[in-house]
Amino acid sequence: MSSTFTHISRRSLATAVKNAASVQEISVSNSTLPPNSRIFSMIQPTGRIHLGNYLGAVKSWRTLAESNTDPSNKFIYGIADLHAITVPKDPKQLKEYRYQAIASLLASGLDTSKCILFFQSAVPEHAELNWFLTCMTSMGALNRMTQWKSKAQQSDSSSILEENVLEMTKAGLFCYPALQAADILLYKSTHVPVGDDQSQHLELCRNVAKTFNSTYNTDYFPLPKTLLTPAKKILSLKTPAKKMSKSDPVATSCIYVTDTPEEITLKIKKATTDSIQGQVYFDPVERPGVSNLINIVSGLSNKSIDEVVEDMSFINNHKELKDYVTNIIIEEFDAKRQLYDELMKDRSYLESICTQGRDTAREIASTNLQEVKQIMGLD
Template sequence: MKSGLRTTAVRSLRIKGRFYSTNSGSTITTNSVQTIQGIEKFPNNSTIFSLIQPTGKIHIGNYLGAINSWKELSEVESEGTKYLFGTADLHAITQTIDAKILKQYRMEAIASLISSGLNPEKCILFHQSAVPEHSELNWYLTCITSMGMLNRMTQWKSKAHQDQTSSIFEEKVLEQTKAGLLCYPVLQAADILIYKSTHVPVGDDQSQHLELTRNLAQSFNHIYKTKFFPMPKTLLTPAKKILSLRNPLKKMSKSDVDQSSCIYVTESSEEISKKIRKATTDSIQGKIYYDPVGRPGVSNLINIISGLTKKSIDETVVDLQWINDHKQLKDHVTELIVEEFKEKRHMYDQLLNDVAYLDKICQQGRDKAREIASDNIKQIRGIIGLD
């Protein structure tokens, strides 16, 4: 099996902080939250689903936190299992964006997914907005979602620039928050459930939304006395959150005013080298060690190395014992990133120059996704009484 998913006869699987041993080729059927690392086989006829917002070029945080894991998962062979990945372009408009820019972002996102290793012949690649069944199921689920559940979500508060202690029932917060931003977790649940997804790879920041998805699936099944929706499992990506190169106290972001803080998959080796040289470290000399609180900059670079080499933080630190100063560390990180993205950057450029091919992939993905979604929505209408 490629990409390190099957390297030994016995692997260690981390679930909610505990470790379980799994025999080679065994099927993982444990709790609702598990890490991707160690998965060697899905139950037959599983559906693995995840989307990424089309916000322009993919940076290394997106790559290590999502796309690289999608690629690995799509290489896990299980009979009858479907893989659906694409752009969450309906989610992208919760904040105003120019139409031409959004269209370009959508195309760049698909090109980034393919150039990062996703094979259109192994998985379904599509734009969320091309499958109207997402929006239909969104309404059905909205009707059984309480305002209290939405208010407890944390992501909308961050995106609306509100304190985590804020409440939608406060007049000032209510006036400043768009309904789409508050309600988008329900659309996210609809995205997942319209395909009866069984496994959803996400980062830590989306775990709360997956819990809401399971709650809504359970509520629907209970209200309509059915077992239609499965309980989708959260697959946590093993990569640590990648932080800003210039300010390692905050998350790496494309919207950062200082673009030296962010490395894109499509950048040249010269650009990558320049940004890593400028990366914030510290004044501590000697051996490299991992300490996110005391050494956030150095620890962020260690996280990047860990993600690229697919090794744990502890293993990575041991491997870095030959490094004696920050320059050696930065040179090593630069070499790894440049090598990882070299071919991907070339393919990305080729894809963007072949819009007809990208359109064809999206159309094929749309048709395959709609075939699944339309069959499910017909059954959902029947369960509700709208057939």
Template sequence: MFTTATVTETKKFPSGSTVFSLIQPTGKIHLGNYLGAVSNWKDISQADEDPSTRYIFGTADLHALTSVKDQQVLKNARHEAIASLLATGISPERCIIYHQSSVPEHAQLSWVLTCLTSMGALNRMTQWKSKSKVDEMSSISDLETMGKTKAGVFTYPILQSADVLIYKSTHVPVGEDQAQHLELTRTIAQAFNSTYKTDFFPIPKSVLTPTKKILSLKNPSKKMSKSDADQNSCIYITETPDSIAKKIRKAATDSIQGKVYFDPENRPGVSNLINIVSGLSRKSIDETVKDLDWVKDHKQLKDHVTEMIVEEFKPKRHIFDDLMSDVAYLEQVTNKGREKAKAIAGPNMKEIERLIGLD
């Protein structure tokens, strides 16, 4: 099993820890990204004053090549992703903030790890099936499935493992949907250490995000996504109060009247709204339900959710807009981050080359 820890357990990481995570540069972040990843990054980096603990965050822009094909779209999305990280309060002084593609050691290590990873291990992953739009019971050995699946989508988890391991990361903040890939990262790290008779790679722990997965506002059977055809299902940090209120008013609930309670199976829409409140208030689901004891109907719940989101995102929206008008500053941040990242990844890759005989 993949070793995990809760955020409350890791407000202070062991001295010398390296905390690492990336976000897909698909543009400005939405509520699901914010509560599922970025706000957690901010919280844990701000809570830890130990200078020996490194925080490395950025954009997984090499991973974006599996879906984004337009050059200008990707360039702008990279800027928006960095602006979103900064707007949410992640400090470029405390954290290394950079673009994955600017550090070539990611791709270099990925090939080394590819040579240690079995097709069977990759076949057991689930995300490549959803990305390729094939049945979850499909196998890469099926000719039809093979024809629909790009090699980059299939081997994506190996590059993800290289992202983590090139910095000898000890802790990786993740949501539930990435737990499987991190289990593979552990397996790959152990395979490398065993093959080359070393303990070079630490076995990273996952730091699970306290907030459960944020679901689509319109269809709570699936997660909130920027690619959803119905954009009323998704709220971005850049949205105006009126736009947020409109989307929450249209959010799916149910026909059950009276007090609200958390029941994802029978009340998915209401439970999703409770989960949003839980994430924004940084309280457990049980605490949140108690706090919502005053709510008597869906309208009161939606009004409360709207107020909380508007309050949370209002300053961030203005900061984001200011940052996007100063691309030179965004590039200054990522250039500085790149140099810091390379100062770690470069020597690590040199040692890896020595271990495998490529020095």
């Protein structure tokens, strides 16, 4: 992530807020970004990036930055290490995971001459704005969020007001959507590329921005639009009823950008399909395993599901299907894996990238936070 932001005028911000009265969702694949757009997104440092991370976030980040021809548009991508500690982590492992995440993003094609790339914790303005916005966020709004419930191993119907839930839930886990809002609004972001599972948090962010603007009679924060990533949710190779995750106890259920061709071949070979032979077709209900493989190819090839199924018309059995999918994945990741290995051996280079990103991000963040403090009477 790179360079500096062009300051947007109050008039253009007011127009943006007015136009976003009913904020629509836009697809990354067919979006046209207006001038002075600020695109922001982060990924948690859980180590190496897997196929679901790559298609759900990273590939879209790269596409947005690469396809941009307007120098007034800025792209800010980060490693959300403050969010990572809502569940305690081993310090040595967290540090290693942070650098693995940076190396994975670089190996996946992010160009730091076209975007800013940094560690969230290296920009203290995130935490400061978080407090300002937490003071404006209702407990009810936070209670309606679903992700803290899943991370706290509670049911979707659970409430923070239940005594057992209250005792078991850490405040940071419950309040982290306010930090997400601070992350986005700190850079006065206009667009946020996310998967559909994050749409709820982005709606809360917009509500927090509206509350701030209304409370202080200003139009300072734009209401960020959702840029929906084109890839659908990538499912576990072994249990296609759930999301692909590196926490899955079955090692062959998850493919990493850094996997060798041999590892990819083995994992796809063991992927769950079904008992239906013959022509391949997409049916997530009746054929979840096969449909997941089709979806993977669709995401990697930038083709629609129908186009992928047409390309697979020659396939008549599961072995042919798995061989086809394996070749697509290996072709996508082989060079990236080799670059990742080289980057992880060059910690000084990774440090230089993080330092450059931190300095550029702080230049923007400190200016904006000072303006927020002036609005609030804290300057």
